[in-house]
Amino acid sequence: MKATLTQVRSYERSVQLLMVNQFTINLGFYMLMPYLAAHLSGTLGLAGWLVGLVLGVRNFSQQGMFLVGGALADRFGYKPLIVAGCVLRTAGFATLGLVESLPALLAASAATGLAGALFNPAVRAYLAADAGERRVEAFALFNIFYQAGILLGPLVGMVLTGVDFQITCLVSAGIFAVLSVVQIRSLPARRADDGPEPGRESRERVLTRWRGILANRPFLLFSVAMIGSYVLSFQVYLALPLEVRRLGGEGEFGTAAVALLFAVSGLSTIVGQTRVTAWCKARLAPGRALGWGLALMGVAFLPLLVATALPVPDGGPGRWFLAAVPPALAAFLLALGTMIAYPFEMDTIVRLSGERLVATHYGLYNTICGVGITLGNLLTGASLDAAREAGMPAVPWIVLLALGLACAAALFGLHRTGRLAPAVPEPRPAAA
Numbered sequence: 001m002k003a004t005l006t007q008v009r010s011y012e013r014s015v016q017l018l019m020v021n022q023f024t025i026n027l028g029f030y031m032l033m034p035y036l037a038a039h040l041s042g043t044l045g046l047a048g049w050l051v052g053l054v055l056g057v058r059n060f061s062q063q064g065m066f067l068v069g070g071a072l073a074d075r076f077g078y079k080p081l082i083v084a085g086c087v088l089r090t091a092g093f094a095t096l097g098l099v100e101s102l103p104a105l106l107a108a109s110a111a112t113g114l115a116g117a118l119f120n121p122a123v124r125a126y127l128a129a130d131a132g133e134r135r136v137e138a139f140a141l142f143n144i145f146y147q148a149g150i151l152l153g154p155l156v157g158m159v160l161t162g163v164d165f166q167i168t169c170l171v172s173a174g175i176f177a178v179l180s181v182v183q184i185r186s187l188p189a190r191r192a193d194d195g196p197e198p199g200r201e202s203r204e205r206v207l208t209r210w211r212g213i214l215a216n217r218p219f220l221l222f223s224v225a226m227i228g229s230y231v232l233s234f235q236v237y238l239a240l241p242l243e244v245r246r247l248g249g250e251g252e253f254g255t256a257a258v259a260l261l262f263a264v265s266g267l268s269t270i271v272g273q274t275r276v277t278a279w280c281k282a283r284l285a286p287g288r289a290l291g292w293g294l295a296l297m298g299v300a301f302l303p304l305l306v307a308t309a310l311p312v313p314d315g316g317p318g319r320w321f322l323a324a325v326p327p328a329l330a331a332f333l334l335a336l337g338t339m340i341a342y343p344f345e346m347d348t349i350v351r352l353s354g355e356r357l358v359a360t361h362y363g364l365y366n367t368i369c370g371v372g373i374t375l376g377n378l379l380t381g382a383s384l385d386a387a388r389e390a391g392m393p394a395v396p397w398i399v400l401l402a403l404g405l406a407c408a409a410a411l412f413g414l415h416r417t418g419r420l421a422p423a424v425p426e427p428r429p430a431a432a
Contacts, residue, residue, distance in 0.1 A: 004274055008141055014130045014188050015138060018123055019145040021082070021179060021187075025119070026149025028175035031157030032093060032168050039165040044100055054102075054109045061113030063370030069114075070121035070363020071210070077191040078126040078359065083183050085119030088112075090176040097169025120366060125359035126190050128350045135350060136286075139343040140277035144270050151266030192358065209357060213364060218419040219352040223365050225414065226290075226345060227372030228407030231380070232297045232400060233338055234373055236265050239380055239396065240327045243304065246388075247312065248323030257324040261331045268335045276339040286344040287415025291408045293341025298404015300333030305397040337404075348420055376403075 008016055040051045073081040092111035099105060131138035160168040213219070241258045248254040280289045303326040313319040353361040380396065387395040414420050 004141065004144060007137070007274060011134070011138060011141075012130050014190065015127060017183075017187055018127050018130075019142055021183065022123060022142060023145040023149040024175060024179050025086075026146055027153045027156065028089075028093070028172040028179075030150050030153025031160065032096070032172045034154050035157055035161045035165060035168065036096065039161075040105070043165060044105075046102075050102065054105050057106050058109040058113040059370075059374070061110040062116040063113075063367055063374070065114055065117035066121060066363040066366040066370065067210075067360065068363070069117040069119075070125070070359040070361070070366075071357075072118070073122035073125060073359035073363075074192045074357050077189060078122040078129075079183070079187050079189050081122040081359075082119045082126070082187065083180055085115040085117075085122075086176050086180040086183065088118065089115035090173045090180060093169050093176065094173035097166040097173070117363075121359040121362040124346060124362045125192065128346070128358055129190060129192070135347045136281055136343045137274075137277060139346040140273050140339075142346075143339070143342050144273050147266045147269040147273075151262065151270070154262070192356075209360070213353075213357065213360060216352065218414070219349070219361065219365075220368075221410075221414060221419060222348060222352060223368040224372075225407050225410040226294075226365075227369050227376070228403050229294055229297060229338070229341060229345070230369045230373045231376030232294075232300070232404055233334055234377060235301075235380065235400065236261055236331050236334060238377055239384060239400070240330060242384060244323055244327050246323075247319060253320060254323070257320075257327070260324060260328050264328050264331045265335045268332055269339055272336070273339050276336070277343050280340055280344070285415065286348055287411060287420040289344045290341050290348065290420075291412040291415065293337045293339075293344075293408075294404055294411055295337075295408035296340065296404075297334055297337035298401045298408065300330045300337060300404070301397040301400045303329045303333075305394055305401065308394040308397065352420070 008019060037051050037055060040046045040054055041048065046054070069081060069085075088111050092108045092115060095104060095108035095111070099108065127138055127142060128135050157168050157172075160171055240261050244257045244261065245254050248257050280292075284292065307322055307326040310322065312322060349361055349365055350358055380400070383396045383399055387393055411420075
């Protein structure tokens with residue numbers, strides 16, 4: 001950990017602040033969101049479909065607006081969008097804890113989603129710009145702070161929600177309020193090098209730029225190939241907990257085993273990310289690292305596949321072992337695959353953009369992967385239900401394994417054909 005902090009201090013102050021910001025953003029978000037559904041259905045007594053509607057509005061407003069958020073960051077600068085996102089999330093989280101009417105809850109949920117669409121592309125583009133040639137290492141460190149927030153947030157939220165969910169909302173809103181002030185005062189203003197002066201770009205020029213991005217075939221192929229990584233990594237929150245609950249039950253053991261999944265995923269990243277990135281950068285080309293990362297994420301479901309061939313004990317240590325160990329091993333392998341791929345993934349987006357309109361590229365990339373996650377999770381959930389009803393529990397794990405290997409093959413193919421090579425930046429107009 002000391003070496004990690006030393007490495008963080010070697011970057012510019014803006015990069016350090018962005019990493020701490022991301023930890024704080026995830027801390028505030030994950031201390032509230034895991035408990036929102038229980039608040040809506042329990043305390044407020046909303047029907048299940050209304051709970052799904054409120055949560056779905058948040059997801060839709062974020063995924064659907066990523067491209068717009070990225071484009072605004074490229075046009076007006078990264079700092080205004082980061083600050084605006086934090087201010088909007090402050091208002092949204094405070095509102096979630098103070099209102100009970102459905103229209104107000106929907107508006108607050110939409111605001112929290114839009115906030116993420118505003119600051120996520122801007123943060124990554126800002127980090128890429130100020131990290132310079134050390135982008136890969138910077139994104140590795142960024143992932144450590146990112147995962148630390150995810151790991152600590154639910155623990156803090158559990159304590160606060162045990163008192164009152166309204167307190168959780170207000171504390172989370174307070175965190176974003178403080179973060180907004182810190183960024184206004186301390187984060188240097190940063191514009192995209194190719195960004196126009198505000199107010200100087202016509203609507204036609206914006207559409208021309210967007211058409212240019214949509215015509216960037218290597219970038220689009222890469223985005224589609226990487227959908228699998230997000231579908232697979234999300235199974236730490238979907239398929240793996242469901243499998244633990246299926247075998248371990250809903251009691252204390254099942255709860256502890258699910259907590260173990262999140263601990264394994266987060267702690268392994270915090271401890272191993274910089275070492276894994278340094279090892280891969282010294283030995284693998286970026287495209288090969290991406291391919292091996294996706295392949296490992298697919299192989300992560302092999303322990304669960306093997307476990308389906310074993311007889312399930314009625315109880316005792318044998319059943320506990322099947323309920324806890326294969327999912328925990330899968331969570332570790334998913335985290336390791338993500339550690340391999342993530343820094344090179346973020347760097348590849350910058351390179352394929354030709355280092356122009358980087359935030360817009362991140363926005364479109366997040367939108368494509370977000371749509372893929374939604375469809376992938378629907379199919380995964382359906383396959384889990386169908387497999388259990390048919391008495392074929394191995395089928396979902398075979399499908400997820402095949403998805404990882406297929407996406408890895410696609411990335412290896414893009415690497416071999418040179419489509420992951422840096423784009424040639426467009427010539428910039430000479431200054432008058």
